[in-house]
Amino acid sequence: MSGQVVWDASSDVDIGSLRERFRILExxxxxxxxxxxxxxxxxxxxxxxxxxxxGVASLAVGILTTLFLTTQVTSGPDPIWIFIILVPLLFCGAGLFLLRQHFRGDKWLFINENHLELRHEKSEKGIPERYKHIPxxxxxxxxxxxxxxxxxxSDGSSQTSVSQVTSLLVYNSDEPESRTNQELCHCVTDIGSPTREESDAIAAALNFLILGTPLPSSAE
Structure with missing residues (x-):
């Protein structure tokens, strides 16, 4: 990870209830x-x-592509028909996935007094059970x-994109050493931010609310 900022739980202090910490954060x-x-x-x-x-656009592209190709290609070698089948399937599959995610709603991270939970806004599905109650x-x-x-x-050209995220790493019960080796941890979720400054601030706030780690003296 490049340019990462880490706050460790080793500096935990008792600074009151979650509500009290949130008031301080505000x-x-x-x-x-x-x-x-x-x-x-x-x-x-x-x-x-x-x-x-x-989702609708991707599904529509898949259906329209199917109709267009089947009317334009009446015969040909097997590779052409494989292409005719696969391309619409990819678009339709992507469309159905996007529609499912849309109707499940935003994915929320909730911080409770003693545990975390991930939950979709409109559905109970789509979240692993182990992420519904994380001490x-x-x-x-x-x-x-x-x-x-x-x-x-497909033409061989490559693209690189950079995004700013705040990642929550939790204990992996299959890897006991994950308590001291973050590479073995589970990443519960990534919270995206438009800027590095906001990502750093969210990380500081989450460490304060979840672990009780004191806030840095100022936002840098």
Missing amino acids: RSNFANPRMTMQNDSVGIVAVRAPALIM FSDVIKIISHERITHSSD
């Missing part, structure tokens, strides 16, 4: 309108649901870092 430079407190938990959207139009003691590190993604096109 008065600090690390307050973020993305974080809200309702009832007895603090919530933040971890992943936005895709827009409805994205604070299982949170190993909260990291702000750049995520670099490489992709290549």
